[in-house]
Amino acid sequence: MTHTYAVILAAGQGTRMKSKLYKVLHPVCGMPMVEHVARNIRQLDVAKTVTIVGHGAEKVKEQLGEMSEYALQEEQLGTAHAVQQAASMIEGLEGTTLVVCGDTPLIRPETMENLLAHHKETNAKATILTALADDPTGYGRIIRNEEGHVAKVIEQKDASAEEQQVKEINTGTYCFDNEALFTALKKVSNENAQGEYYLPDVIEILKNEGATISAYATDSFEETLGVNDRVALSQAENTMRARIAEKHMRAGVTIIDPATAFISAEAVIGADTVLQPNVMIEGATVIGEDCLIGPNSQIVDSRIGDGTTIHSSVVLQSTVGNETKVGPFAHIRPDSQLGDEVKIGNFVEVKKSELGNNSKVSHLSYIGDAHVGTNVNIGCGTITVNYDGKNKHLTTIEDDSFIGCNSNLIAPVTVGKGSYVAAGSTISKDVPEDSLAIARSRQENKEGYAKKINRK
Numbered sequence: 001m002t003h004t005y006a007v008i009l010a011a012g013q014g015t016r017m018k019s020k021l022y023k024v025l026h027p028v029c030g031m032p033m034v035e036h037v038a039r040n041i042r043q044l045d046v047a048k049t050v051t052i053v054g055h056g057a058e059k060v061k062e063q064l065g066e067m068s069e070y071a072l073q074e075e076q077l078g079t080a081h082a083v084q085q086a087a088s089m090i091e092g093l094e095g096t097t098l099v100v101c102g103d104t105p106l107i108r109p110e111t112m113e114n115l116l117a118h119h120k121e122t123n124a125k126a127t128i129l130t131a132l133a134d135d136p137t138g139y140g141r142i143i144r145n146e147e148g149h150v151a152k153v154i155e156q157k158d159a160s161a162e163e164q165q166v167k168e169i170n171t172g173t174y175c176f177d178n179e180a181l182f183t184a185l186k187k188v189s190n191e192n193a194q195g196e197y198y199l200p201d202v203i204e205i206l207k208n209e210g211a212t213i214s215a216y217a218t219d220s221f222e223e224t225l226g227v228n229d230r231v232a233l234s235q236a237e238n239t240m241r242a243r244i245a246e247k248h249m250r251a252g253v254t255i256i257d258p259a260t261a262f263i264s265a266e267a268v269i270g271a272d273t274v275l276q277p278n279v280m281i282e283g284a285t286v287i288g289e290d291c292l293i294g295p296n297s298q299i300v301d302s303r304i305g306d307g308t309t310i311h312s313s314v315v316l317q318s319t320v321g322n323e324t325k326v327g328p329f330a331h332i333r334p335d336s337q338l339g340d341e342v343k344i345g346n347f348v349e350v351k352k353s354e355l356g357n358n359s360k361v362s363h364l365s366y367i368g369d370a371h372v373g374t375n376v377n378i379g380c381g382t383i384t385v386n387y388d389g390k391n392k393h394l395t396t397i398e399d400d401s402f403i404g405c406n407s408n409l410i411a412p413v414t415v416g417k418g419s420y421v422a423a424g425s426t427i428s429k430d431v432p433e434d435s436l437a438i439a440r441s442r443q444e445n446k447e448g449y450a451k452k453i454n455r456k
């Protein structure tokens, strides 16, 4: 049985990005380009994936982890030289090798599968994935002979004026007979405009040796976009964003304006959830069914239950239960856990705190480093005074308690189950269960005194 192997080219610096970040690590919809490529390849039946790393090698390896094996290209002498680095891992093996560039994040697994199928059907030694570009500038051009067969690929910088007119481009994705590939790689020279060893030269080498070369033309140039600079990066982002939005809409999510719904590639969203304009759903966020995510909400690496509303709010690395309401204008900071039927209202900040089912903080409060039980009502303007200038301390508010407006709870402190804290209190001692705590100065009324002042 012959296997399929994959090689991802990811060693380049990406000079045209003008960036401190290595090119293939630039994110598209929140995920580095090279990870999109690796994940797409993982959907195919591939026996071994080798990623060629060089610039930013450690970072690329860290990003892809066990999705791939790695070969180091110490000097970036061209795409053929890059593939050559995989020799110790796959040279001599019987099978087909798929080569994909780490800067083409939009090529779908289905397209790669079609390419592999075409390669097998045509019994070719090499099959190249091509596309028709309105503006082919920058891409290698496919030069076909009189019979219409691919004769060679010519790079933009080496192409004559006539060759530059050709609109059929090399997408940078290929299948090769693995043994033929490594034999031909040894014959590639660097006598060209860039002084590099070009992988596409393998096509011409094999052709001249009488091998069958095949081409598979995809009808979607958009999909084959190679991201060399920030303009292409934004185009990739737009295409990917539309694709992700479509996937969710087809699965039952309502997206009022897909153009402004920024959803990460990894996010999971349940059916009948509605996303209003300008939402950002980032990282590995999971949103349940029947939720309403209101305008200008940002949800990062969080888990949201079913039937919950998040309105114009920020939720970071937190968990929110079912039928809970957050916002408008709330800030849920990392490591918070909101239960079911919780209400967090406007101008409330919650940090590293737990709120049990049916507890409410409706307005203008700061809840930090707190354990709040179930059925607790926290009045407007309550502050957990968690920081003494050096350390953070815990506030515990047990079930069924009621915290009056404008209270300070000086941590560490516990308000026992079923207790009341009177409005305006500054609580610095624990409150026993079922108690009323009042910690404010008593009011004194001086009758008639106002008239005395007014007379002056």
Ligand code: UD1
Residues within 6 Å of the ligand: 009, 010, 011, 012, 013, 024, 052, 073, 075, 076, 077, 078, 079, 080, 081, 082, 101, 102, 103, 104, 138, 139, 140, 141, 153, 155, 169, 170, 171, 172, 197, 198, 199, 200, 225, 226, 227, 228
């Ligand atoms: C390449 C192709 C071009 C094709 C285009 C499609 C060559 C010579 N040209 O051009 O025909 O139309 O892709 O997008 O192959 N890389 C390495 N090591 C190197 C050089 C490059 O790993 O020594 C990696 C890069 O990190 C990148 C990929 O190979 O992910 C492609 O390199 P890039 O410089 O972007 O090639 P293009 O000029 O776009």
Ligand code: CA
Residues within 6 Å of the ligand: 101, 103, 226, 227, 228
């Ligand atoms: Ca490129």
